[in-house]
Amino acid sequence: MKERILRMMLPAAALFMTIPALAWAEEAAEAAAPVIDTGDTSFVLISAALVMLMTLPGLALFYGGLSRKKNILSTIMYSFFAMVVISIQWALFGYSLSFAPDVGQIIGNLDWVGLKGVGFAPSDVYGTTIPHMAFMVFQLMFAVITPALISGAFAERMRFPAFLAFLILWSTLVYDPVAHWVWGGGWLGTLGSLDFAGGTVVHILSGVSGLVACLVLGKRKGYGSEPMIPHNLPFVVIGASLLWFGWFGFNAGSALGANGLAASAFVVTHLATAAAALSWVVAEWTHRGKPTILGAATGAVAGLVAITPASGFVDPMPAIIIGLVSGVVCYVAVGVIKAKLGYDDSLDAFGVHGIGGTWGALATGIFANPAVNPAGIGLLYGNPGQITIQIISIAASWAIAGVGTLVILKAIGVVTKLRATDEEQDTGLDITQHGEDAYTDFVSGSPFGDLKLTGAFIQSASSTNQAKV
Amino acid sequence: MKKIEAIIRPEKLEEVKDALGKYGIHGMTVTQVVGCGLQKGRVGVYRGHEYSINLLPKLKIEIVLRDFRVQDVVDIIAENSRTGAVGDGKIFIYPVENAVRVRTGESGEDAL
Numbered sequence: 330m331k332e333r334i335l336r337m338m339l340p341a342a343a344l345f346m347t348i349p350a351l352a353w354a355e356e357a358a359e360a361a362a363p364v365i366d367t368g369d370t371s372f373v374l375i376s377a378a379l380v381m382l383m384t385l386p387g388l389a390l391f392y393g394g395l396s397r398k399k400n401i402l403s404t405i406m407y408s409f410f411a412m413v414v415i416s417i418q419w420a421l422f423g424y425s426l427s428f429a430p431d432v433g434q435i436i437g438n439l440d441w442v443g444l445k446g447v448g449f450a451p452s453d454v455y456g457t458t459i460p461h462m463a464f465m466v467f468q469l470m471f472a473v474i475t476p477a478l479i480s481g482a483f484a485e486r487m488r489f490p491a492f493l494a495f496l497i498l499w500s501t502l503v504y505d506p507v508a509h510w511v512w513g514g515g516w517l518g519t520l521g522s523l524d525f526a527g528g529t530v531v532h533i534l535s536g537v538s539g540l541v542a543c544l545v546l547g548k549r550k551g552y553g554s555e556p557m558i559p560h561n562l563p564f565v566v567i568g569a570s571l572l573w574f575g576w577f578g579f580n581a582g583s584a585l586g587a588n589g590l591a592a593s594a595f596v597v598t599h600l601a602t603a604a605a606a607l608s609w610v611v612a613e614w615t616h617r618g619k620p621t622i623l624g625a626a627t628g629a630v631a632g633l634v635a636i637t638p639a640s641g642f643v644d645p646m647p648a649i650i651i652g653l654v655s656g657v658v659c660y661v662a663v664g665v666i667k668a669k670l671g672y673d674d675s676l677d678a679f680g681v682h683g684i685g686g687t688w689g690a691l692a693t694g695i696f697a698n699p700a701v702n703p704a705g706i707g708l709l710y711g712n713p714g715q716i717t718i719q720i721i722s723i724a725a726s727w728a729i730a731g732v733g734t735l736v737i738l739k740a741i742g743v744v745t746k747l748r749a750t751d752e753e754q755d756t757g758l759d760i761t762q763h764g765e766d767a768y769t770d771f772v773s774g775s776p777f778g779d780l781k782l783t784g785a786f787i788q789s790a791s792s793t794n795q796a797k798v
Numbered sequence: 799m800k801k802i803e804a805i806i807r808p809e810k811l812e813e814v815k816d817a818l819g820k821y822g823i824h825g826m827t828v829t830q831v832v833g834c835g836l837q838k839g840r841v842g843v844y845r846g847h848e849y850s851i852n853l854l855p856k857l858k859i860e861i862v863l864r865d866f867r868v869q870d871v872v873d874i875i876a877e878n879s880r881t882g883a884v885g886d887g888k889i890f891i892y893p894v895e896n897a898v899r900v901r902t903g904e905s906g907e908d909a910l
Contacts, residue, residue: 556849558842617843627845664846677845 366458368587376582380470383575391568398560399757407480426505434516456585481676482539503733522722526583528638528689536683537730548673550754569626580640594640597648604652605632612660631659634685639693642705647696694719799894805887810879837885
């Protein structure tokens with residue numbers, strides 16, 4: 330009996346033994362095609378998710394907490410809709426304009442419109458060990474956060490319809506070309522400009538565009554005469570901490586592989602951030618007498634911004650220097666120079682991202698060590714020409730961001746009003762733009778959070794009867 | 799009938815409440831208020847910019863009681879909320895026309 334069973338099983342066993350051999354044969358046939366590395370792929374996909382977390386809820390809470398309580402929802406909505414709108418823009422044509430085969434060193438062509446040809450197989454050029462789709466979605470998250478960063482400059486006063494138009498036009502006409510210039514085979518990349526994770530593309534563009542936008546829109550009503558202070562510092566700290574966390578995906582993920590360069594980028598990102606938080610707090614402690622948590626959170630972001638272009642090129646000790654300088658320079662920009670010049674950059678998009686990004690781009694040209702990454706040789710390693718190249722890329726980014734934003738806003742201004750009226754600003758953008766209030770218990774001035782006290786009615790859509798709540 | 803309205807430092811509430819309890823006063827209404835007086839405000843610093851904050855948080859205690867108790871209660875509140883520095887607060891005394899206990903409908907001093 331036992332023997333019979335064994336005999337019956339033999340053919341099955343033989344069949345099983347042939348399967349690995351078959352699989353081997355298939356693999357051999359595929360060897361000619363590019364090989365996907367599973368470690369690299371999982372790392373880049375997780376990094377993409379981390380960068381998503383930077384915008385939502387990281388940046389949304391950071392900016393939301395900095396705004397006044399009547400404007401937190403509208404401020405969060407800017408970041409949320411950057412995610413919503415730019416994700417679709419990127420898939421439809423943004424990715425193609427940025428990364429598809431080059432046209433005259435200026436822009437990508439339309440080969441990849443609608444993600445045509447962007448599939449499971451790796452690209453020939455970008456991230457050659459990961460699916461092309463993984464690279465595309467990683468870059469999508471960068472395209473999303475950049476215009477969301479700008480929103481800090483015009484928060485509390487830009488009308489939502491105007492913001493939507495600005496979002497699409499700015500991303501298409503400013504971000505996509507510059508991403509192409511630096512990363513997509515355009516002229517800045519060809520020139521040898523070093524920008525590992527987006528110091529020029531993300532931070533200089535967003536910061537300078539923010540400055541121009543806040544100048545075009547004008548100051549918030551009451552700026553300079555009534556106090557405009559953050560309404561929820563714990564939100565600011567949660568947001569800044571999520572930015573710090575997500576930034577590991579932003580910078581280390583830009584290695585596009587689970588490798589030593591990614592680990593190096595991770596470490597220098599962390600060190601520069603800590604150093605900048607420290608130097609900002611020391612600067613304000615000396616200047617104004619108190620070490621503040623708002624200063625620590627803002628300093629950390631300034632450090633993250635500055636290390637971004639350098640993160641794949643520098644050693645840990647220069648990273649600490651980059652961070653220390655960034656904290657002080659951004660503090661002076663925000664705490665001293667802004668007040669002297671009198672522009673109203675609501676949440677300091679320019680002071681942190683514009684200034685920090687510019688310093689980081691310069692610092693990359695100074696500290697880039699070929700032992701970290703053979704692609705980058707800085708001033709200290711015998712290549713002073715790199716500084717010139719960095720200055721050219723800084724100047725080009727400032728120019729296109731400034732001119733592009735000005736032209737786009739003026740054009741939108743012809744069609745629709747950019748700026749909320751004084752009355753709308755008094756009431757707050759949450760109610761006037763979105764019909765919502767973040768803290769309903771304050772509607773009535775009652776601490777009990779009871780909607781009855783507001784005299785609110787349920788207005789049924791199907792009947793004219795009004796039922797009292 | 800009189801109403802005592804005392805503005806005190808928030809941190810003095812427990813002492814005042816305990817002392818009033820020992821004396822036999824158990825009913826009161828306490829609200830959080832902000833205000834300004836002799837005490838100077840404070841300065842807040844946000845990203846290197848200074849803002850002066852003039853209205854400071856205080857508590858307001860309201861007690862309605864029979865006339866003969868007014869002096870005792872005023873003394874108790876004053877003694878227990880005093881620190882000797884500016885910002886200790888003020889006590890106001892008002893006449894009250896009537897009072898009604900909602901549960902029973904009693905009115906006048908019986909309602910207290």
